[in-house]
Amino acid sequence: MRWLVVVLACVALSVAEDAPGKKVESVPVENVVREETVDGQQVHFDGYTVYRLVPQDTSQLQYIASLETDQDVPYDFWKHPSEPGKYVDINVAPQKKEKFEKEIEARNITSAVLIPDLEQEIRNCTANGPNPDDPSDRNHESFFLDYRSYGEIVKHLDLLVYKYNSKEKGLLVEKHKIGLSSEKRDLFVLQITTATTNPKKSIWLDAGMHAREWIAPPTVMYIVEELLKGYREDGNVTNILNNFTIYAMPMVNPDGYEYSRTVNRMWRKTRSVQRGFSLNGLLGRVGGCVGVDPNRNFRFQWGSAGASTNCAMDTYAGPSAFSEPETHAMSDFIYIRREHMLAYLTFHAYSQMWMTPWGYTNALPPNYNKMMEVADKATRALTRVHGTRYRTGSSTNLLYAASGGSDDWAHGVAKIPYSYTVELRDDGRYGFVLPTSHIIPTGEETWAGVKAMLQELVHRRDDKVE
Numbered sequence: 001m002r003w004l005v006v007v008l009a010c011v012a013l014s015v016a017e018d019a020p021g022k023k024v025e026s027v028p029v030e031n032v033v034r035e036e037t038v039d040g041q042q043v044h045f046d047g048y049t050v051y052r053l054v055p056q057d058t059s060q061l062q063y064i065a066s067l068e069t070d071q072d073v074p075y076d077f078w079k080h081p082s083e084p085g086k087y088v089d090i091n092v093a094p095q096k097k098e099k100f101e102k103e104i105e106a107r108n109i110t111s112a113v114l115i116p117d118l119e120q121e122i123r124n125c126t127a128n129g130p131n132p133d134d135p136s137d138r139n140h141e142s143f144f145l146d147y148r149s150y151g152e153i154v155k156h157l158d159l160l161v162y163k164y165n166s167k168e169k170g171l172l173v174e175k176h177k178i179g180l181s182s183e184k185r186d187l188f189v190l191q192i193t194t195a196t197t198n199p200k201k202s203i204w205l206d207a208g209m210h211a212r213e214w215i216a217p218p219t220v221m222y223i224v225e226e227l228l229k230g231y232r233e234d235g236n237v238t239n240i241l242n243n244f245t246i247y248a249m250p251m252v253n254p255d256g257y258e259y260s261r262t263v264n265r266m267w268r269k270t271r272s273v274q275r276g277f278s279l280n281g282l283l284g285r286v287g288g289c290v291g292v293d294p295n296r297n298f299r300f301q302w303g304s305a306g307a308s309t310n311c312a313m314d315t316y317a318g319p320s321a322f323s324e325p326e327t328h329a330m331s332d333f334i335y336i337r338r339e340h341m342l343a344y345l346t347f348h349a350y351s352q353m354w355m356t357p358w359g360y361t362n363a364l365p366p367n368y369n370k371m372m373e374v375a376d377k378a379t380r381a382l383t384r385v386h387g388t389r390y391r392t393g394s395s396t397n398l399l400y401a402a403s404g405g406s407d408d409w410a411h412g413v414a415k416i417p418y419s420y421t422v423e424l425r426d427d428g429r430y431g432f433v434l435p436t437s438h439i440i441p442t443g444e445e446t447w448a449g450v451k452a453m454l455q456e457l458v459h460r461r462d463d464k465v466e
């Protein structure tokens with residue numbers, strides 16, 4: 001086997017988590033990695049190894065793509081195959097490792113181990129955080145020292161309202177309940193505005209659509225907090241808030257997120273119960289599928305490319321567009337405010353990209369050049385903070401087609417002139433199990449990017465979709 005000795009950062013090749021390769025629909029075999037246990041016990045990943053493969057030609061690519069529908073124990077793809085030269089990250093179960101390595105070697109596919117033992121990496125990722133039972137760890141400053149539960153995030157939103165909502169200061173902070181998840185958790189949007197007579201435009205920020213992408217919710221919380229702290233303290237922030245109402249939804253998929261915390265760290269989808277059936281040979285379980293990929297569930301070119309019709313797959317688009325209460329509530333909230341919405345940003349992980357629509361086709365959207373100008377400004381500001389490098393471009397061209405995404409819907413249906421999907425840290429060393437020590441640096445740099453974007457958008461506040 002030809003191993004890459006080079007540090008992973010050098011493999012600056014694309015493909016993000018939201019860009020699946022071509023799906024071949026076949027027998028709906030549930031992936032054991034993403035399967036809940038019968039009794040709801042925690043899933044462990046002892047001996048699981050995450051590999052990075054770089055296919056050099058179409059035959060290598062086709063072989064890798066065929067693993068996605070392997071009917072024995074399917075592989076958990078962290079980055080889907082797209083084209084030769086672009087990397088693919090795969091989480092491989094211990095019982096498949098020997099066969100996998102032999103096949104890769106026989107085909108002379110370039111490969112490297114990203115994470116030798118996933119269970120160990122998950123433990124490392126969570127071991128050093130503060131103790132949630134210690135009241136001193138629950139204060140304002142320590143919020144970003146660990147990945148927080150849905151309940152802790154909601155409490156922190158309440159704290160922000162309590163602390164910053166001030167008529168005297170002219171800063172209005174409100175928490176709106178916009179609906180319920182499948183498991184009846186409240187869905188919240190934080191609204192930040194100022195009491196000026198200026199007619200305002202609106203900016204939308206969301207995170208937590210994909211459960212296992214833990215870095216995204218605290219990043220949006222960090223941005224929100226910087227906006228609140230900066231009002232009347234930082235002239236640029238004051239100017240931003242005097243021009244824009246900010247809507248932030250830091251936890252779009254609370255059911256999936258809590259499931260990823262308590263049962264299966266690698267869970268991605270919602271937790272709605274689907275009518276289909278799944279057979280899991282290993283666990284001997286027969287039952288319905290659970291969950292829909294919320295970022296394939298938006299009603300714009302729904303199900304047209306890069307989304308699965310197989311309810312067992314991680315990119316399952318759902319039985320219909322907006323079948324999920326989470327995407328339904330969120331899109332309704334945005335749609336009725338669409339005339340004032342200037343920018344839509346959704347935060348995911350990982351791969352460090354600031355992407356524009358379209359996701360369903362390699363054609364470019366109406367405002368592509370304008371969106372790219374702003375994205376380039378944002379990522380330059382972001383890189384200046386810690387040197388983290390981002391790439392910009394349309395998601396299909398940077399990656400691969402994936403239809404039913406929220407950014408496509410925001411631009412194509414809600415006609416929001418600036419629409420982005422941001423894939424946060426890292427570039428693959430830790431993937432979804434990014435250590436807690438990255439939360440604050442990721443917040444700092446992403447805030448710098450968003451701030452630069454918002455300052456630029458003040459000058460573009462009357463732009464429309466062309």
Ligand SMILES: [Zn+2]
Nearest residue numbers: 210213348349
């Ligand atoms: Zn995602």
